[in-house]
Amino acid sequence: MGHVSRRRFLVGSLAGTATAGVGGAVAVGCAASPGRDDRATSTGDGSATSGTRYLPFHGPHQTGITHPATEQGLLAAFTVTADDRNELRDTLRALSTESDRLMSGEPYEERSPAYPPLHTGTVGNPAPPVDLSVVVSVGASLFDDRYGLANRKPVALQTMPFLTNDPLDPERSHGDLLLTVTSAHEDVNVFALRQLARATRGTMALHWMLDGYNRRNRSSGGARSPGHRSVESSRPTYPTTPTTPTAR
Amino acid sequence: MIAAVAEYQAWVAEQVAQTIAATTTFTDAVRAGDLEGAKAAYAPSRQGWERIEPIAGLVEEIDGAVDARVDDFESADDPAFTGWHRLEYLLWEQGTADGGGPFADKLDADLRTLRTELEAMEIPPAALAVGSAELIEEVSTGKITGEEDRYSGTDLWDFAANVEGARRGFELLEPAIEAEDAALATTIEGLFDELEGQLGAYRDGEGYQPYRVLTDDDKTEMQTTLAELSENLATVAGVLGLEG
Numbered sequence: 336m337g338h339v340s341r342r343r344f345l346v347g348s349l350a351g352t353a354t355a356g357v358g359g360a361v362a363v364g365c366a367a368s369p370g371r372d373d374r375a376t377s378t379g380d381g382s383a384t385s386g387t388r389y390l391p392f393h394g395p396h397q398t399g400i401t402h403p404a405t406e407q408g409l410l411a412a413f414t415v416t417a418d419d420r421n422e423l424r425d426t427l428r429a430l431s432t433e434s435d436r437l438m439s440g441e442p443y444e445e446r447s448p449a450y451p452p453l454h455t456g457t458v459g460n461p462a463p464p465v466d467l468s469v470v471v472s473v474g475a476s477l478f479d480d481r482y483g484l485a486n487r488k489p490v491a492l493q494t495m496p497f498l499t500n501d502p503l504d505p506e507r508s509h510g511d512l513l514l515t516v517t518s519a520h521e522d523v524n525v526f527a528l529r530q531l532a533r534a535t536r537g538t539m540a541l542h543w544m545l546d547g548y549n550r551r552n553r554s555s556g557g558a559r560s561p562g563h564r565s566v567e568s569s570r571p572t573y574p575t576t577p578t579t580p581t582a583r
Numbered sequence: 584m585i586a587a588v589a590e591y592q593a594w595v596a597e598q599v600a601q602t603i604a605a606t607t608t609f610t611d612a613v614r615a616g617d618l619e620g621a622k623a624a625y626a627p628s629r630q631g632w633e634r635i636e637p638i639a640g641l642v643e644e645i646d647g648a649v650d651a652r653v654d655d656f657e658s659a660d661d662p663a664f665t666g667w668h669r670l671e672y673l674l675w676e677q678g679t680a681d682g683g684g685p686f687a688d689k690l691d692a693d694l695r696t697l698r699t700e701l702e703a704m705e706i707p708p709a710a711l712a713v714g715s716a717e718l719i720e721e722v723s724t725g726k727i728t729g730e731e732d733r734y735s736g737t738d739l740w741d742f743a744a745n746v747e748g749a750r751r752g753f754e755l756l757e758p759a760i761e762a763e764d765a766a767l768a769t770t771i772e773g774l775f776d777e778l779e780g781q782l783g784a785y786r787d788g789e790g791y792q793p794y795r796v797l798t799d800d801d802k803t804e805m806q807t808t809l810a811e812l813s814e815n816l817a818t819v820a821g822v823l824g825l826e827g
């Protein structure tokens with residue numbers, strides 16, 4: 336019967352729609368962040384953040400939405416240059432395949448050195464298990480006349496409008512498609528982003544990127560304070576834990 | 584493979600000869616103080632060089648002397664900043680041909696050195712594959728920003744020559760590629776065609792429109808087509824089993 340924080344409400348409703356990302360501001364939806372002793376605690380959805388696992392890609396919801404918040408995350412918005420619906424479909428398939436591989440910890444084939452390597456090699460092969468998840472969301476602009484999706488656009492999905500006293504920088508706003516990459520380790524996030532971008536180089540071009548973190552705030556019972564590393568953009572807010580004790 | 588390399592080597596020699604001839608037209612104009620003539624001759628003088636860039640780049644000291652951008656130096660006044668872009672800076676940024684004589688002379692001399700070095704060089708077969716891929720990669724990630732000819736805005740001329748050169752290298756290897764992976768050969772041909780179409784939209788007589796005319800949408804289109812071509816070309820060395 337407590338106060339439902341506005342952020343929790345927004346998160347709930349965003350997770351309920353088809354994870355449609357709004358150009359310029361995305362709330363990374365997560366279930367309640369666990370408290371300090373999260374390794375021993377279950378949250379309402381039955382999982383604890385350990386930051387030490389491979390997570391499934393497939394499921395009724397995108398894993399990054401239902402899985403508890405991890406420490407590090409990044410957002411990367413892309414312009415889609417697919418010629419038509421078929422190419423767009425192939426692009427989404429490529430994202431799915433690569434996300435599945437990344438999240439499940441499937442190693443990359445090591446080919447003859449005459450070939451360029453299939454992965455960047457920066458975090459090992461496969462990357463270590465750090466609760467990596469990739470969420471794909473789309474912006475209002477994808478529903479324009481290019482791919483015949485206009486009649487499928489969710490009513491609430493709008494291009495971020497002009498806001499008085501808060502002019503948007505077009506260099507860092509909007510996009511056709513957004514990847515939200517989260518895990519316990521920022522190096523793995525960057526690795527994953529590079530792999531995903533490379534798998535889709537022919538039909539997606541990076542528009543802007545933003546990285547940030549959820550820092551565990553020990554003095555308020557483990558509530559997370561979001562923060563961002565980027566000096567350049569204002570950061571979307573991660574939902575924070577209410578400070579009432581969690582049930583065990 | 585040997586035949587392909589020999590043919591490529593002969594073609595490279597032709598491009599060097601063309602470059603020297605066209606550059607002489609450019610440098611003569613600079614020495615004569617003919618600003619407009621020099622500007623008109625600038626982009627055409629670079630075509631042969633840009634076509635063979637990956638191979639020419641193997642002669643590192645010449646590459647730096649004739650084609651380095653100002654970013655490699657403290658300022659445009661650094662005496663080590665020479666070559667085409669130093670003259671480009673003089674003609675467009677400073678709006679004069681005065682003082683260009685020594686740079687023009689050096690460019691001529693450096694290109695003659697290039698010719699000698701390349702005549703003596705043995706081009707490894709892998710260089711045809713790897714060179715083409717690396718050139719397209721460079722255009723896709725670097726040159727597409729307009730960094731190369733930032734004073735004159737003649738980047739599209741250079742891109743077109745880069746694409747032509749990469750295509751030439753690829754087509755000499757195509758029979759060998761087709762034998763291993765016909766689908767890859769078809770894909771690459773298709774991407775080159777697509778790219779040529781995109782560049783073709785910006786043609787202007789014998790040359791191309793200035794870089795600033797390129798729309799953001801077209802730039803992004805070109806960037807992703809170049810990226811896909813680069814990824815495909817990058818597998819050619821592996822497909823053909825060429826190492827080094």
